[in-house]
Amino acid sequence: MKGKDVKLIIAAIKPFKLEEVREALTTIGVRGMMVTEIKGFGSQSGHTEIYRGAEYAVNFVPKVRLEIVVSDSLADAVVETIRTTAKTDKIGDGKIFVLDVQHAVRVRTGEINDDAL
Amino acid sequence: MKGKDVKLIIAAIKPFKLEEVREALTTIGVRGMMVTEIKGFGSQSGHTEIYRGAEYAVNFVPKVRLEIVVSDSLADAVVETIRTTAKTDKIGDGKIFVLDVQHAVRVRTGEINDDAL
Amino acid sequence: MKGKDVKLIIAAIKPFKLEEVREALTTIGVRGMMVTEIKGFGSQSGHTEIYRGAEYAVNFVPKVRLEIVVSDSLADAVVETIRTTAKTDKIGDGKIFVLDVQHAVRVRTGEINDDAL
Amino acid sequence: MNTPMKLAGLATLGASLFASLPAWAQDATAEAAEVVAAAPAAVDNAFIFNTLLFLIGGFLVFWMAAGFAMLEAGLVRSKNVTMQLTKNIALFAIASLMYWIVGYNLMYPGDAWTMTGYVGQLFSAKTIGGDPDLATGYSAGSDFFFQLMFCATTASIVSGTLAERIKLWPFLIFTVVLTGFLYPIEASWQWGGGWLSEAGFSDFAGSTLVHAAGGFAALSGALILGPRLGKYTKEGRVNPMPGSNLALATLGTFVLWLGWFGFNGASQLALGTEVDANAVSIIFANTNMAASAGAVVAMILSQLIYKKVDLTMVLNGALAGLVSITAGPLDPSLFGAVWIGGIGGVIVLVVVPLLDKLKIDDVVGAIPVHLVAGFWGTMAVPFYTDGTSFGMQFVGFAAIGLFMFVTSGIVWVVLKSTMGLRPTQEDEMMGLDKAELGLEAYPEFTKG
Amino acid sequence: MNTPMKLAGLATLGASLFASLPAWAQDATAEAAEVVAAAPAAVDNAFIFNTLLFLIGGFLVFWMAAGFAMLEAGLVRSKNVTMQLTKNIALFAIASLMYWIVGYNLMYPGDAWTMTGYVGQLFSAKTIGGDPDLATGYSAGSDFFFQLMFCATTASIVSGTLAERIKLWPFLIFTVVLTGFLYPIEASWQWGGGWLSEAGFSDFAGSTLVHAAGGFAALSGALILGPRLGKYTKEGRVNPMPGSNLALATLGTFVLWLGWFGFNGASQLALGTEVDANAVSIIFANTNMAASAGAVVAMILSQLIYKKVDLTMVLNGALAGLVSITAGPLDPSLFGAVWIGGIGGVIVLVVVPLLDKLKIDDVVGAIPVHLVAGFWGTMAVPFYTDGTSFGMQFVGFAAIGLFMFVTSGIVWVVLKSTMGLRPTQEDEMMGLDKAELGLEAYPEFTKG
Amino acid sequence: MNTPMKLAGLATLGASLFASLPAWAQDATAEAAEVVAAAPAAVDNAFIFNTLLFLIGGFLVFWMAAGFAMLEAGLVRSKNVTMQLTKNIALFAIASLMYWIVGYNLMYPGDAWTMTGYVGQLFSAKTIGGDPDLATGYSAGSDFFFQLMFCATTASIVSGTLAERIKLWPFLIFTVVLTGFLYPIEASWQWGGGWLSEAGFSDFAGSTLVHAAGGFAALSGALILGPRLGKYTKEGRVNPMPGSNLALATLGTFVLWLGWFGFNGASQLALGTEVDANAVSIIFANTNMAASAGAVVAMILSQLIYKKVDLTMVLNGALAGLVSITAGPLDPSLFGAVWIGGIGGVIVLVVVPLLDKLKIDDVVGAIPVHLVAGFWGTMAVPFYTDGTSFGMQFVGFAAIGLFMFVTSGIVWVVLKSTMGLRPTQEDEMMGLDKAELGLEAYPEFTKG
Ligand SMILES: Nc1ncnc2c1ncn2[C@@H]1O[C@H](COP(=O)(O)OP(=O)(O)O)[C@@H](O)[C@H]1O
Ligand SMILES: Nc1ncnc2c1ncn2[C@@H]1O[C@H](COP(=O)(O)OP(=O)(O)O)[C@@H](O)[C@H]1O
């Protein structure tokens, strides 16, 4: 029944895609998210740089990490939207992970779950 | 039975509330947490700024994100404490999310679950 | 059966251990992770500093937070590897938390779960 | 900055007077001369003062190169800071070399014009060694040192406008042409004793010859290069890209302000007489007044228009005030300097948004500050300087502007169609520091 | 910095001597004069040297404005950096305008006092144009340029103490009053030939007239404004708020140190004789010694007291050393400069924590550095300077201090009760950059 | 920078000429003298010009201390920035005090050598008060002020190489010995009129005496101290540790470049004659050319070798160009300055990676820039300066190098075996700012 199940969607995307993804998500009804700048490690990693004549491997690439909590009903749409908007077909586009949330609370009002989002 | 269930509590709050919340949580017995500076998107977002004569929308507001892992027994108290301390009754006070943790380990000792916290 | 269960492993470690841990994890087959710089609060915290003659307590210590999503089968090895590599036997070595992931998606290809990692 | 001829004249006058003394006095003078040869008093102190003015002015203008570097590094986004710093130090070094190899003699041909009044000596490197030539009234080395700094300043102006979206090498090649040929040629028209000076154009320290000239080179570049990716959205919205470090930008502005005392003050070209010393003093005071007025006016206007003070506008305002007074820093009263400089502040508040409307992307505001305020400064000269006319001032500005706009436009187009000016979209998005230089300015702070 | 009269005197003496020559020599002189008129030797080189000293000193003191800006920008938290930068460039620009419109003639009324010895000419703008007046011994423009910088310095001192919690406009309005009226009036008492100079007070370059004066204006402001939110907890704990950028703070200190050579050195007001040149040299060396001693003493004490060296204390120590020697930089031996400056370092280590005990929130340490070390420097003068007395030094300091504390206190109170001085608590918490200016200094680096 | 004797000589020559005038002229001269006594012309303007040169040169070289501070603060990792800033301001302050207490008279003993030609006066503090001594041709205070800056520069060179891994106090104690004894002794051999100057060694402004000397002190320190933790992996890989703030590093380079005009220019030691003024001008121009060539060559080579321009190499290149021309900035033509400086740029590109191969960890590149380019500059002198020989230049360089390497090596070893040089591994890993000073340079930006 409504408002019971809530999901946490974690996604790592390319920084310059942030704005586009945010707009796309807003249009499908996402009303909030948390954004963190992270260093990503993955298949894209590992090109080398030179500094003062010395080569070194760059293992981490800057990514942006999104955390979006939405009701179960919206979860798939969110995943789908991120997948399509963040996509550049180049390696390093990122990942999306979906987790269960036991419950959500809005600090200001104390509303829970769906109503908190 | 004791130490079996462990919860991860994720909260987004206003930066200047961090110290207050940390102290409040310590008093109820929280012994550790992870704090991340994030950009928050939500109903509070979207005021506009002017730079060199050009208007632009500020979609993200700085927030602080707390991650606290505690035993089930303490979880509700933590949520309650954050809710009351982080509250300013102004929009943008933040959210609290509770997730299940399968198990927790302390690197130094290898202790698990409750004992790891 | 294969690829069904996926885990999210969150670990807080000492910053200077990052490279070592990353290498160790690669050798056991981890192909990606998210790294965030965080401020950690725990038993290690709380030494005092002096600035212009005034004492103050430093409640947070810089830590690095790893998020690694792997298939169930690999999860224990990952936890074990982090535990052994991040260890310095000094207070503040950090924590490891394991959570369930409902499903994982690779943005570029749309592959899910195991194949997404 | 009038042509150096002036001083020579003065000195020879002196010599002739000497010669015209009654015979009987000659001996006396002879003895005197002998005594004098030993006593310091015999030294041509004016020569030393004039030379010293060039050296002090020169190192102050050199300092402006650092000011431009800091200002621009502070106003670009952090992902392009290393590139901006690299361009700024490289352009100065290139200007030094090019001005030596061709620039100086192309600008100051003396009587050896290739095309009288229009093009000086081509490909003749400047030499400064040997004994001092007293007739000129100053040391050749000090003059070269001082003039060189003006050439470099012109190039510094260009780098800011085109920041964040032009590759390193095409920019540097443009700098080679600009500092070796374009600037020296247009400057020779006035300061080299060319056709503009003949015609009665007046530009004391270079509102037109240096600042507007650099501004026009920047403008043609901006038009050909186009704006930064995402600066103007399809819906026609302007997308501001705030500077990454306003402390650096402010430092840069203070440095430029300081350097400007040398820029305008030493353009008096002489310190050897009480009148010259007094002139330099007036120029220092006026220069400071114009900058202050520009800053205050920009601050007040930005409060009135936007309901908040925009520091970057205040910085631009101070600089616009400086450029405005540069064409005639000697003749106006302090009050004159104030209102002339103040209008510079108005220009900033009007032209910065205007350029955005025209979708001309000028990252640091060099066009309002150097080109438009340079125009204003040039046109304001007749208010206080006798023997100048608005008409002639306009002609001079237009001629220089046209020449710089067209010639540099050609160079930009050639570079674009050969090696290309812009990095790939992905590189620009990633930032030139990582993409082209593989070196971030703040590797530990920024988060991509 | 003695009153300019001195030079005038010197020059006239010269003239009279001229007059007193035996008749027959006159002709000779006549001829000589003729020759001379052409030869540079005839020029009044002292006039040029004196003017040059003012110009060099002036641009060095100008540079101090940038030093204050960097020091303060580095010692405030990142959320208030844009505001601090804005205040610093704005206050300098305002000082320039106000000192021109009223300040200069209010400070140097000559014989045209409104209230003899106490208040100079009101509302008479300074003019500098026209031919040089040789009788004064220097160019009027250079003197104005130089004196103006001292006025601006006084204002710079105030901005640091009140940082992070005062709104832009009330601060700027205070600056208008300070630079247009308060500073010129108190400074006229000594440098304008007013009652203090009559009474035998001695303050060579302004330990009291500039530094302590600014310090008192800052102190009264700090008391009326109150500390930053959260600086002192209810339990009476001091909550340090570390500066956001110590590289800028250190740069600012080096800039101030450099500028101080002009501040003290050019306060000799003359370079035209060997004795003056020698004096300026001694001042340069002593100034450097005092700063070095202040830094070293502060470093050692901070190691002894806190078991670690606190860079911000070392920076303050160097500045306190500079302020300490400013009242009498000429007469002490190098050793004298060292111990006088060293005590400046002690002052910092003692007064900084003391202010915190008194809950007086001085963000950058301007009160220990400028007010207290200014007091010390003023009182130390009699150790080396004949004709000065501790009593008179104290009277002078007290008089200036009282005047500045009271008058600026009144201005602060008026501003507080009219437009208000402080931003809302929420704004202050958010930082003035975002709240009042809507512009962050490091938008990409800081994380709220 | 030749020995000050030179000027004295010149002045006395003048005096003698005076004396040697025919009797009848004497009276005339007498009268003349009288007139003259009143008119400014009678002043020994050369004395003032020479003094002014020292003062201007001195404050420009002072500015280099800030340049080193910014360059080094920009090239270390953010966790060691506060420490680097602390070392830089502290070493300057210490240099001032030590050079006063022992250094100056140890370096310029006049005829009072302790060991003729090798060791000057021990423990005799410098005094500068009293009336000017006209015979020397300049003010003693200005000379002390100027020379002191060179001593401080030598110490600044050391701090960069040893950054990020040496504790504060041992470094400062080394600075005490270096600035009080080591530098003054080796410098006295040449500039104090010691055995090297007798032998005909030539080092105009100090490629060897200042730069290589500092470089050798740094080298011995680097060898004894060892590289930073993790700089060289067991597998022998080099692990770059990019500088935290290239804007500061670039600013520092511009500051050094500016200061160098004073460093080389004022080393002419005289401005009182047209010839001297001309010489200073040539030096300014040559210095600028060498720096520009070094920067351009380094830029082009880094593009060719690494396929991308490395800004830090360009900065080092400019500095290497400056060091290269420092041994003989007067005699080469502009072309000479260009190729001599350009080779400085080559040195950087060759030596920086070479040191890494040798596992010598030179954080800011001070060894290639100051030691190796210093060697090159010293050896290049005979190409343009008569009366110099490659052999003698080599001998001089070798002698100074050996002395500095051995003596400073001894000091380092003593410090290591007593108080220890390095922080604990954990402290070094955490960064010296937190571990030793408990104060971060950018507390709000960096994330551990
Ligand atoms: N196993 C993983 N766990 C957590 N985050 C991951 C994992 N694998 C990849 N990521 C994140 O996704 C980003 C992109 O992954 P990468 O393998 O580089 O390219 P792609 O997504 O195209 O396969 C990485 O930079 C990292 O931030
Ligand atoms: N759906 C969501 N998922 C994750 N984080 C959210 C979500 N909604 C809001 N947040 C976080 O909570 C913060 C406050 O939410 P907001 O809607 O602005 O105000 P309020 O909490 O008062 O409703 C946001 O800045 C964001 O960081």
Ligand SMILES: Nc1ncnc2c1ncn2[C@@H]1O[C@H](COP(=O)(O)OP(=O)(O)O)[C@@H](O)[C@H]1O
């Ligand atoms: N209950 C907790 N929830 C989340 N993170 C924690 C918790 N306790 C500790 N941490 C993280 O682990 C780090 C180390 O923990 P700490 O208690 O300081 O040392 P130790 O791990 O040796 O017990 C902390 O800095 C914090 O980042």
